[in-house]
């Protein structure tokens with residue numbers, strides 16, 4: 099469920115970075131304030147645990163594919179939302195760095211989809227109120243299961259929204275949604291069961307570990323949510339004012355009316371594009387701004403594209419040649435006795 | 437998104453490569469981190485049909501690969517492993533956007549194909565650069581760099597402790613899984629029930645370890661604050677690296693030398 | 705100097721689950737003494753160490769380290785005086801690099817950075833691990849980990865060293881290195897171990913723990929030759945203290 103850099107525009111990736119970055123800052127402050135020095139090693143080791151857990155595959159009955167254990171909700175139940183969020187975020191950073199899962203720009207989106215959603219949306223708004231402070235066995239199990247499924251569904255929805263809003267991939271919103279949600283429902287059902295079973299297991303062996311945050315006030319936990327909402331709506335309105343068509347296009351795309359909506363605004367869009375050309379980054383295009391049907395500024399001109407391709411390929415060859423030369427030189431240097 | 441054993445192996449390989457020594461390894465982590473970030477931002481900021489303008493950016497990973505001695509094959513293999521998601525999502529572009537936008541030797545190229553190739557090029561560039569960053573920089577140095585660049589201390593602490601115990605717990609989980617496999621007749625992955633039991637065990641062991649680590653920390657005067665000795669300043673060489681590459685990216689981003697070169701050769 | 709003395713008096717301790725791990729333990733350590741604590745698995749050895757460094761608090765009884773009783777108010781002082789090398793070096797080396805790990809203690813004590821660097825270098829050189837300074841701990845061998853863990857404890861300049869199974873999991877060479885290293889320290893030492901040959905080499909005196917009580921306390925050579933005592937406490941006579949099967953010469957009795 100990792101977003102990739104290649105599918106994101108800087109606007110979408112940057113907004114998600116801002117949101118996740120702000121959440122990391124808020125969570126860090128909260129953890130520091132809590133002044134429980136036991137949390138430092140516990141978070142570190144549990145982060146490593148999530149990693150270790152993800153290395154074991156689970157077979158999903160019926161689908162034949164294998165899913166992975168995401169663990170956002172489990173950590174929130176064991177550690178409380180702030181430490182859990184930081185832990186998941188750190189896991190995602192390491193996945194981005196070591197497994198190239200996602201990438202640097204996509205990191206913000208991934209932290210949001212897999213960490214923020216579970217720790218700051220599902221945990222405080224769904225799990226906490228429904229599970230109650232002294233939840234009985236069955237109720238807690240049911241709520242945990244549903245919450246785990248929901249966290250994964252919302253995360254998948256995030257992937258779809260971010261991808262379509264970026265518009266690098268042409269896949270229509272509804273089609274992408276129709277593919278992503280059921281797959282993640284299947285994964286979620288299994289992951290939910292596992293989460294329930296692990297929580298039960300731990301609760302039986304060491305009851306003190308489960309829900310230490312149960313008696314915390316809910317309002318502090320909602321701070322990251324409020325900040326995220328403000329940042330996202332701020333970014334949306336900023337992009338909207340900077341490029342009304344971009345947003346309109348995105349919405350049209352989301353509702354599946356892209357084909358109808360595009361030609362109408364072609365002229366308007368060309369003007370916006372002209373404006374864009376004069377700006378600092380000439381090719382900087384908002385999603386869909388280059389969708390115009392008519393040739394002009396907005397569609398890549400046939401001549402420039404071909405020359406661009408030829409020039410680009412040549413520079414690539416040149417770069418490879420330079421790399422080759424450097425490598426040879428390096429090998430010769432290191433072959434000499436020092 | 438990645439299969440068990442291989443990822444652990446790759447983790448070890450990258451970690452070992454990061455501990456290596458070369459002109460690139462010796463550059464300050466802050467400089468490398470900032471340049472890589474700028475690189476990724478530049479690459480993704482291009483128009484969705486851009487291919488030609490993106491290719492010159494390959495200079496950066498290629499030069500770094502060459503100078504650092506990081507095996508090319510390793511980077512390519514890792515790229516191939518994580519490619520499926522980007523490819524799967526992008527592969528619909530040629531089907532959905534069939535408008536011909538260019539023709540080479542009489543064959544029309546549709547916008548969809550261009551944007552699909554663009555996704556692949558972006559993918560290879562951004563992920564490649566990131567892999568090279570990690571293969572030439574030890575993680576502790578990256579953590580310090582992030583700290584100096586303003587990341588919250590609690591978060592960096594968390595990252596570095598996660599990294600510290602990653603290998604240990606991965607090894608533990610591998611052993612547990614082996615023990616499980618040796619006791620079941622079939623060669624299937626564990627059912628969710630067995631999986632949950634394995635996880636529960638691992639989790640309790642992890643918690644017990646965290647407790648022992650905390651005791652060891654207390655014995656050495658831990659008071660909740662995680663202290664690190666400051667890193668030395670960036671040297672002239674580090675600055676040269678940073679400013680040089682940033683300037684190079686700026687030129688590629690604003691002047692489009694690929695276009696100019698192409699125009700010279702094939703004309704408008 | 706009565707200064708680095710340790711007095712343990714009738715200490716009893718039960719874990720929260722009700723296990724009595726210590727059931728009235730008493731002994732004294734003099735300044736500069738090197739004493740071994742032996743006993744079967746679960747005898748309470750590690751629990752005893754955790755009392756001496758103030759991680760656990762006795763349910764009853766009294767512990768005095770130096771001139772101060774172990775209590776809440778004296779913990780900071782206690783942790784400067786007593787250095788603990790834990791059973792599993794992976795629990796002890798929690799920082800991202802060897803250098804950072806050794807610097808952790810001195811920085812917590814508020815030592816200025818320049819002094820701290822010098823201290824780290826000094827301690828790593830003393831254990832012969834300065835060349836490992838930039839390595840992450842997970843890239844060290846067992847013996848290297850153990851040596852770095854010792855350096856990290858030395859960096860706090862403690863007067864008393866507590867060591868929990870310093871030679872387990874090491875190959876013969878690594879074990880030898882650790883023994884030589886410990887032999888070189890003039891500190892008051894309390895060594896918990898299952899390695900009875902190490903005891904004979906390193907500690908003139910031995911305390912035998914059995915089910916949370918002191919079963920015997922005396923010269924190592926005598927105690928380790930006492931087959932009946934060791935048998936009763938779930939241990940056995942070490943090879944070095946056994947009579948020679950050919951000539952019947954018993955080293956424990958001869959030198960003890």
Ligand SMILES: Nc1ncnc2c1ncn2[C@@H]1O[C@H](COP(=O)(O)OP(=O)(O)OP(=O)(O)O)[C@@H](O)[C@H]1O
Pocket residue numbers: 719720721723724725743744745746747748749750751752
């Ligand atoms: N955290 C704990 N909770 C409950 N009981 C414990 C805990 N740690 C140890 N015990 C129990 O206390 C007793 C003494 O344990 P301790 O770890 O001190 O033994 P030990 O002599 O160090 O053994 P070993 O040689 O195996 O290290 C044992 O019965 C053990 O089961």
Ligand SMILES: [Mg+2]
Pocket residue numbers: 749750751791868
């Ligand atoms: Mg023990």
